[in-house]
Amino acid sequence: MNVHIIPAALSAAALVLALAVPLGAEESYHVETISFPPTVVPEIGGLGFTSEGELVVAMRRFGILMAKPTADPAAFPWRAFSSDLLHNICGLQVVSKRELIVSSMDELTRITDGDGDGIADSYQTICSAWGMSGNYHETNTIAPDGSGGWWMAIGTASHNGSVFTNTRGEFSPIGRRGRNFSAVPWKGWIAHIDAKGAFTPWAKGFRAPNGIAVGPDGKLWVTDNQGDWRGASPLFHIQKDHFYGHPSSLVWEPAFAATGQDPLMLPVAEIEAMRTPAAVEFPEGFMCNSPSEPIFDQTGGRFGPFAGQMIVGDVAGTRLLRVMLEEVDGVMQGACVHFVTHGLRAGNNRLIFSPDGATLFTGQTVRGWGAPSESLQRVTFTGTVPFEVKTMSLRKDGFAFTFTKPVDRTAAADPTCWKLSKYHFGNTHNYGSPPLDTMALSAGAIVVAPDGLSATVAVVGLETGRIVQVDLDPRVKSADGATLEHPQLCYKVNRLRP
């Protein structure tokens, strides 16, 4: 995660602002804060649902609670499935109400309630094949692979913490160096763990990959956090054996280690040549400061008009984001945009849809990265469709946009309503990067569909390796006068349409 402090005053101000729904707008997504017994600090590391409809909440400082959600957010009938404090629960898979899979700093654990009394009685180690240096930052997260096994994203350590005299796993003095570092095996890697617990390193080059998900089509996605060798927070499409840019993990790559090279001293151009670029990048500050768990909206429209798209939480921001993905010339890329920006607290770490699909729960923890924000909130689609850009897609000569409601055709056809620019981020030892080589782009010919639900915008000067930022003017309203709620989009161009 990003080492970013959210000033308490700023968070409070943001919260006050956020509580207000845009003036004159019918609320499309209703945000509520769920109450816990005051005996619980809900530092949430995992969320899930049982097939019976009980919400499962796994926490760092309590254990695991379950409750069937009630209409009243203050009346969830919480029961404790486990009150053992595992080592910083980071991920959760609900197999059944009597069997959970939990990843924590030190192991992947199968927790079962053998006698069916509602209380866990067995905690069996599935896998603990990665090292532990003693650094607080070495978190991980999991996604079921669909075949009884798991994908695991394993984060690096931070120079803001130490390592211990006794490490689990081989210690690498070379890997110990760096802003974020990989002193023990498989920090900065994505791994596969099969149903029997066999661990296979899968892809490398990660910094703080705090989100992992398998899409409906089986593609594996990982979010990572901006910092050293991460100019902006990325979303990666994971492919076996690929390298994703953070060099520290290379100390555990046998072929690289055999060269005797110091990964931190590799020329930037060499790292750039090796790396698989992000499918989407989230610029820091205005877009997202710390992306976490991605989740695909597979609710078939019960959560609003964005079915099939990815939603991502922001740990360091009071917001959720939406991601529109597409394959261009065999490579995944796409755009990000704000999704829910009112009523939320920061710390949006883990996401889960309710069984009826109408509600998205966001489990929050900031855990030392800023002002405390340990909480659970839920976001429910009210049935009122918001006015938003629904999709953004690359064309040979520019972009195609669709809207959730008919757009005012006059404003949408006005090129001065489409502010466009392109830039990229540098990936170096420095923490993050300002936008580099920023250039304004001009909207050319604009064609708005007769029904107002789509538009194409010709853009000259598109190039690969650039983010195209689109800022729609406030004059672009819906035909019924609604303001565009989130008018700023960032599209990552990895390939141009052939």
Place this chain on the structure above:
Amino acid sequence: MTSLPILLAAMTGLAPLAAVAAADAAPVPPPSPGRTVFVTYCATCHGPEGAGLIGPNLTDTVFLHGGTREDIVKTISKGVDGKGMPAWESILNKEQISQVADHAFALIGKNLPSGMVAAMGKTTVTPFPKGSAVQPLLLRTFMPTQGVGDEVLPHYHRGLAAAKYSPEKGTDVAGSVAPVEGLTSGIAVSFGDGLAYCFDATECRLLYTWSGGFLDMTKYWGAGAGGSRAGNDYVPVVMGTPAYVTHGAEPVEIPGSADVTPRFTGYRKVRGVPQLEYHLGAVAFAQLITPGTAPGVAICAITTSGAVKGLVYHFDPQLSAQITCDKGRRDGAVLTLDAAAAAAFTLTIVPVAR
């Protein structure tokens, strides 16, 4: 009215553990069905013994919503509007409600001290978690070494000093960065003031025990309700009086096999008490550690399978006087267990003489 700070301080790990003390006493009968429902659903607010936490004390004779069994069934079923008591009839079936009403009815008049007060300091909301004999607390965390030497930790690797790297410059600079004392794989268990222990999941070995407190987690969790980093080493601080600190190489010898490689496989709860499970070589161990009657005494009930030729313990001579066994042949610091004895035996570890 209870002030907010006291309320916050009173938060216990609401832990509906199977709520039966495990000690070196006779086996305790299993909990009643009503007790099981109570610890699962009700202890969150009313405390494991019904003495109240955020919900009222149920053991006194002050009845807020009626004190007959019928009243209790109604209160449980319908809940109490505006008081945070859910209508449990949507969650529990009639039989469960009847069972838990029996349990609650039987609590009346026990007059236990208010849980609000009894739970003070035993909370995971503060950085001072603590269990009790009735409700032990297990915490997997970084742990201090407490002087445990490298000879106890052969399956760890040694964290070494590394060249000092400047994140700002992106290069090494003069000097080096040394590791700090700590263990990555601790399983710490608190039985309250009587006993706490640290078992290590990498070495599969009881490393140390103490009494009179548990852990100060401030450096790892932050102060108060947490959220802020409090230091740089994240190692909890042991609170209380040391009772036993192991040293020396692995004491277990498996006759006929040189392989005592440890492999931790997990733990089970036996009436709320963790039973640690691991292999040393080909032998499977299950170890249930409970407090004795005196502070700092640890009763380690061990069962094994696969020890076909028995087991031999070579205790460190300095520790030998602290450890007794109910079975086997003792010759100074060497304990020999034949196959039958090795299948189930109990080591008792008493605090170091002061």
